Amino acid sequence: MEKNCAIPAGMRDWLPDEACLRRELINELLDGIALWGYEEIMTPVLEYYQVLTKVEDESGPDHLYKLIDRDGSILALRPEMTTPIARLAGGKLQGKPPWRLMYGAQVFRYENIQAGRQREFNQVGVELIGQKGPEADCEILALAIEALQGIGLANFTVSLGHMGVLRGLLESLPWQDQDLDKVRNLVLEKDFAGLLQFFEKAGLESKRREQLLGLLTQPLQAAEITQLMSGLPACLRTALAELQEVMNLLDNYGCSPYIQLDLSTLRSQAYYTGMVFEIYTSGIGYPIGGGGRYDKLLRHFGRDLPATGFALGVERLLLSLPKREKQRKSVVLFGDGSGASKSRIVEEAAALRQSGRAVIAELRGLANDEAAELTRAKNADIIRIAEVR
Amino acid sequence: MRNQLTIALPKGKLFQPSIAILAQAGLHTQGFSDSARTLVFEDKACNTKFIICRPTDIPTYVEHGAADLGIVGKDSIIEAGKNLYELLDLRFGFCRFVVAAPAKALDGEGKFPWKQGLRIATKFPAIAGEYLQKKGIQGEIIKLHGNVELAPRVNLSEVIVDIVSTGKTLKENDLVPLEEIGQASARLIVNRASYRLKAAAINNLVTNLKKALLEGGDQK
Numbered sequence: 001m002e003k004n005c006a007i008p009a010g011m012r013d014w015l016p017d018e019a020c021l022r023r024e025l026i027n028e029l030l031d032g033i034a035l036w037g038y039e040e041i042m043t044p045v046l047e048y049y050q051v052l053t054k055v056e057d058e059s060g061p062d063h064l065y066k067l068i069d070r071d072g073s074i075l076a077l078r079p080e081m082t083t084p085i086a087r088l089a090g091g092k093l094q095g096k097p098p099w100r101l102m103y104g105a106q107v108f109r110y111e112n113i114q115a116g117r118q119r120e121f122n123q124v125g126v127e128l129i130g131q132k133g134p135e136a137d138c139e140i141l142a143l144a145i146e147a148l149q150g151i152g153l154a155n156f157t158v159s160l161g162h163m164g165v166l167r168g169l170l171e172s173l174p175w176q177d178q179d180l181d182k183v184r185n186l187v188l189e190k191d192f193a194g195l196l197q198f199f200e201k202a203g204l205e206s207k208r209r210e211q212l213l214g215l216l217t218q219p220l221q222a223a224e225i226t227q228l229m230s231g232l233p234a235c236l237r238t239a240l241a242e243l244q245e246v247m248n249l250l251d252n253y254g255c256s257p258y259i260q261l262d263l264s265t266l267r268s269q270a271y272y273t274g275m276v277f278e279i280y281t282s283g284i285g286y287p288i289g290g291g292g293r294y295d296k297l298l299r300h301f302g303r304d305l306p307a308t309g310f311a312l313g314v315e316r317l318l319l320s321l322p323k324r325e326k327q328r329k330s331v332v333l334f335g336d337g338s339g340a341s342k343s344r345i346v347e348e349a350a351a352l353r354q355s356g357r358a359v360i361a362e363l364r365g366l367a368n369d370e371a372a373e374l375t376r377a378k379n380a381d382i383i384r385i386a387e388v389r
Numbered sequence: 390m391r392n393q394l395t396i397a398l399p400k401g402k403l404f405q406p407s408i409a410i411l412a413q414a415g416l417h418t419q420g421f422s423d424s425a426r427t428l429v430f431e432d433k434a435c436n437t438k439f440i441i442c443r444p445t446d447i448p449t450y451v452e453h454g455a456a457d458l459g460i461v462g463k464d465s466i467i468e469a470g471k472n473l474y475e476l477l478d479l480r481f482g483f484c485r486f487v488v489a490a491p492a493k494a495l496d497g498e499g500k501f502p503w504k505q506g507l508r509i510a511t512k513f514p515a516i517a518g519e520y521l522q523k524k525g526i527q528g529e530i531i532k533l534h535g536n537v538e539l540a541p542r543v544n545l546s547e548v549i550v551d552i553v554s555t556g557k558t559l560k561e562n563d564l565v566p567l568e569e570i571g572q573a574s575a576r577l578i579v580n581r582a583s584y585r586l587k588a589a590a591i592n593n594l595v596t597n598l599k600k601a602l603l604e605g606g607d608q609k
Contacts, residue, residue, distance in 0.1 A: 155586075159585045189475075190475060193576050193577075194478075196478070219589075260585055260588065280581075280585045281586075285451075285452060285455070286472075286581070
């Protein structure tokens, strides 16, 4: 294929209207999040490969775009923002935690192209670093929910789980590492049918099988947690108790109706340690955002601090939101091309811009129909004829 | 509309058992056909829509949320490598993945002379690749879309990895199974967003299907 005008697979151009809508959405989200005291940070698109792969387990493909620096070191495009921010917080942030940070940034993943997600896509997210406990987790959840409400997303569900559920489940099984790895993979792949078969083959008694599978697949009400906890291994009980505290606090924000407790919610990134969540909306088969607690990531970068956060997929949000009108519309000013009309137009344009309008000032002389066409093409608001008197 | 379920059904040999078990679970699937021109059916009473798809495409429909649920063989799920929830083993459409070779390629003791650089023809490159890796053999995987049993006869490959239910096709082509590398049966798969957003309807269906499976088990 002719490469002169092509772009690599998984990349996309943003044309004027689309680019404007994306910029407006990102700005709206960040403006809303800033009201919670979060400060924007930016990190480079390129990082050292070692930094980005610090905690991911080495098996399997890593989905990174890699390249070699001129000094021979391996670089990669960031696939998400949490690890770069952990690196930055580990070494560079001044003062004392907690830090409340936010970003709107492009990330890159070499994986199959999905709905609303190319290999380059945009995320808006936050990290609350240096705070443990349900208060911080609750703040993150409430902030995510209010950010989505703020941009006018009507129907969405936050499904809330805890990584401790998987850990507890594995700890409670008296098996070899090899079998536990199998179980972990089955759970992460959400192959509940396969999990049941594995349990049967391994000779787990039927009551226990049902209890464990039910935990992962049964819908759960907050009020049922206490009852559910009896008879579960300690690690699972801790996880459930943590979720319960978060749910109780969320009542204060009026966010509880958005939450669905669902213990099959598990994030694939290896750095998550505590509560995790994914956000779903109707019409899109993929989560539009997600996040959770990661208490062991920062220690890899020199500061042993707990942290929690979330990221929203900007492209998926653009698909989910009702069609938006561009907020900024321009005005076309034009005249007959005479010297006097030119100076009138410049003067008018300056005044209008001062008042916040976008102005296309056409100094060259235009006929009425030419001007009308230009206005239509730019979807501009008004035609002002700067007549010379 | 919002709470309507869409279920993707596989054309072909899994079709009849699929509509049978759905009927047993209370859906009105009587009279559905995979050979008619119609690709969409509706059960208005149960607020459910059905779409008929090629089995290998079903994971794609479900992953994207074009269908909330689907019924498909585990073999198609493995090959597709999609992000899906597998809720139930429906216990029909049983088959095995086997590695097979021509009978005449076996040595005097009935063993197959494994060698490096061997060629495997298959519809399931992911499964074949994993098998070769476990076996410690560097081989070449030749992806075909059907009639894999032909490959050794025309010297396209030394062995094949294919799915077998009765073994008749293998026999007819003078192939002998060397090893079984896995099993498959029909699964109920669910889109991860639908699993959350339509939880009540999906759980209801799953409960009814489980009941139907238990009843079916008693009859046998």
